[in-house]
Amino acid sequence: MAQLPFIIQEHQFQQLKSVIARLCVECAARVVFLVDRDGQMIAIHGDIGDMDTTSFASLAAGNVAATSSMAKLIGEDVFPSVVHEGERESIFISVIGRSLLVVVFDERSTLGLVKIRAKKASYEVAAILEAAIKDSAAFSTGPNSVFAEITDEDIDSLFS
Amino acid sequence: MTFINYASREINCKIVYYGPGLCGKTTNLQYIYDSTAKEAKGKLISLATETDRTLFFDFMPLELGTVRGFKTRFHLYTVPGQVYYDASRKLILKGVDGVVFVADSQEERFDANIESLYNLEENLATQGYDLMKLPYVLQLNKRDLPNIVPLEDLTNELRRKDEPVFEAVAVNGTGVFDTLKAVAKQVLTELRKS
Numbered sequence: 001m002a003q004l005p006f007i008i009q010e011h012q013f014q015q016l017k018s019v020i021a022r023l024c025v026e027c028a029a030r031v032v033f034l035v036d037r038d039g040q041m042i043a044i045h046g047d048i049g050d051m052d053t054t055s056f057a058s059l060a061a062g063n064v065a066a067t068s069s070m071a072k073l074i075g076e077d078v079f080p081s082v083v084h085e086g087e088r089e090s091i092f093i094s095v096i097g098r099s100l101l102v103v104v105f106d107e108r109s110t111l112g113l114v115k116i117r118a119k120k121a122s123y124e125v126a127a128i129l130e131a132a133i134k135d136s137a138a139f140s141t142g143p144n145s146v147f148a149e150i151t152d153e154d155i156d157s158l159f160s
Numbered sequence: 161m162t163f164i165n166y167a168s169r170e171i172n173c174k175i176v177y178y179g180p181g182l183c184g185k186t187t188n189l190q191y192i193y194d195s196t197a198k199e200a201k202g203k204l205i206s207l208a209t210e211t212d213r214t215l216f217f218d219f220m221p222l223e224l225g226t227v228r229g230f231k232t233r234f235h236l237y238t239v240p241g242q243v244y245y246d247a248s249r250k251l252i253l254k255g256v257d258g259v260v261f262v263a264d265s266q267e268e269r270f271d272a273n274i275e276s277l278y279n280l281e282e283n284l285a286t287q288g289y290d291l292m293k294l295p296y297v298l299q300l301n302k303r304d305l306p307n308i309v310p311l312e313d314l315t316n317e318l319r320r321k322d323e324p325v326f327e328a329v330a331v332n333g334t335g336v337f338d339t340l341k342a343v344a345k346q347v348l349t350e351l352r353k354s
Contacts, residue, residue, distance in 0.1 A: 003255075004354055005162040013167035038255030039219075039235060040163040040172045054202045054221045058235065062207075062216060065251040146228045150352045158224040158232060158348075159341045
């Protein structure tokens with residue numbers, strides 16, 4: 001079967017939001033994303049404008065997947081961070097276990113500042129995600145699970 | 161891996177369309193994209209070569225509706241079909257919740273289907289998945305062409321378990337949504353079991 005679901009609970013989501021909100025301010029970023037390595041957006045803070053954030057998350061994950069495989073081909077275990085520098089906007093991605101901290105910044109910030117601040121935030125994010133992963137198994141099968149109650153009719157109704 | 165966010169009340173699942181080169185994986189996604197209401201879909205992203213062959217993946221998010229107060233969002237991916245893009249295919253399978261195998265029904269592609277299905281099983285295994293236990297649908301595409309393998313022969317050769325099998329003509333949409341529904345249902349049923 002597929003792996004057990006990865007569940008973020010309300011309080012964990014709020015903790016993550018507050019870490020990335022602080023990071024966004026501290027490094028004067030335009031926007032900070034937390035993305036699952038499978039390409040699912042976990043949390044966002046900042047100015048997204050009309051950016052397609054779902055596609056952005058999927059492409060960020062694809063990008064890290066590709067560069068991680070390139071790392072292995074040259075004998076590196078993993079590239080812990082990936083940087084793309086543009087003329088105006090740049091992207092810094094830090095790999096934290098099974099998630100990615102993605103900082104989009106412009107000339108109001110610098111790569112050095114982003115790296116330093118992101119490192120600190122990544123420890124906090126890692127701790128929250130570790131707790132979420134631990135809780136996921138118990139939560140999905142526990143008495144609080146709403147998914148055990150999904151009926152065939154519920155599923156059919158999605159396609160009617 | 162299904163991702164559930166209790167704060168935003170969302171369920172996110174990943175479905176991968178697999179199959180040999182030019183079997184119609186991207187065409188499936190393109191048809192779903194063209195026939196879905198604006199509110200239910202995001203952009204269709206295609207990382208393709210200059211000749212429109214999939215280089216890394218195609219991607220589109222699709223929102224199906226609400227189950228028990230949770231928005232269900234399916235992320236649909238295709239893999240590149242050509243044999244030499246195997247590294248990319250492995251990456252796309254990471255975190256997969258359900259697989260659609262799109263077979264090309266033409267006689268001359270018979271062996272390519274078998275090779276691709278074998279490649280799918282192998283690549284799933286390297287990611288720690290077992291095709292026999294994963295939500296899975298077999299789609300026999302291009303049924304409108306004259307030189308096709310009979311339905312029974314193709315099914316006998318490619319069916320791995322009791323998975324649903326659909327005949328399809330992806331270019332005109334025949335069987336496309338039946339395939340998607342069948343795999344999505346299996347994914348949600350797995351979620352109930354987990």
